[in-house]
Amino acid sequence: MFLATAESLTGGQISCILGAAPASSDWYRGSVVAYSSEVKHQVLKVPEGPVVSEASARAMAGAVAELLGADIAVAVTGAGGPDPQDGQPPGTVWFGLFTHGRIDTEMRRFDGEPQDVVTATTDHALELLERALVSVPGRVPPPLA
Template sequence: MSTEKSELDRLAAEIAGSASAAGRTVAVAESLTGGMISSALAAAEGASEWFRGSLVAYSSEVKHEVLHVPDGPVVSAPAARAMARGVRRLLGADVAVAVTGAGGPAPQDGRSPGTVFLAIDDGASCVVIDRDLDGEPEEICVAAAESALELLAGRFRSGGPDR
């Protein structure tokens, strides 16, 4: 797992540099990954200046009650979108990323293990993407965390959070 961890660290370091340079703040809403994304970001340089925090909303009730995820399945594009928007507003961040999915070994909300939805919200737009990841539950979680950090890093590369 050391290779995966170094990729999380590499992406978090890139985000740290980009967020600091742009003077932007970041928030995270995690379900499937259980804090992996926020741990990587919190360990990055200068995190206290650009990382607003995170909400690990593992239970469906927390997603619905705190992040205002609409009724229905939580392993879905609408849930990921609501999570990103909700945590951005809740924590007062410029940009937020969210992840929800079925890690396995059993399906969740009718979705097979490895189904992941990621969302990024910068206040001007919210983009949701889906991934079908393979592997054991731990591998799916790490790959989902990497995908979320890559999505966030990509938004900074494209200049999205500077709008």
């Protein structure tokens, strides 16, 4: 079972935590850090239009799973602040979770300064990965932190 991540506003923080976990080379495939909209569109198949969106999170999760050969992938895209982005207020974050061919999405709003939003986003993405791993029958999830 392999994991992957696609990150925007977190700038690789999720990947850094996963890469530092015990035996991560056995289960962590890697990450695409797509901070710019152009990279999201060109590499992660995000449709043209706003990148702080459900469609963007869905595309990012599916594309990174395909690119890196992962069974489970999490993607994050959002307006980290301090300014709005794509008409979304600061702290708006979309999450995409690819699990064995299925993609679920959710939106969260986090308060605080940009670094607070990044930390909350990173923490929630790791929680989503842990939940996905626990839901796999007969699978003991690796320690993520």
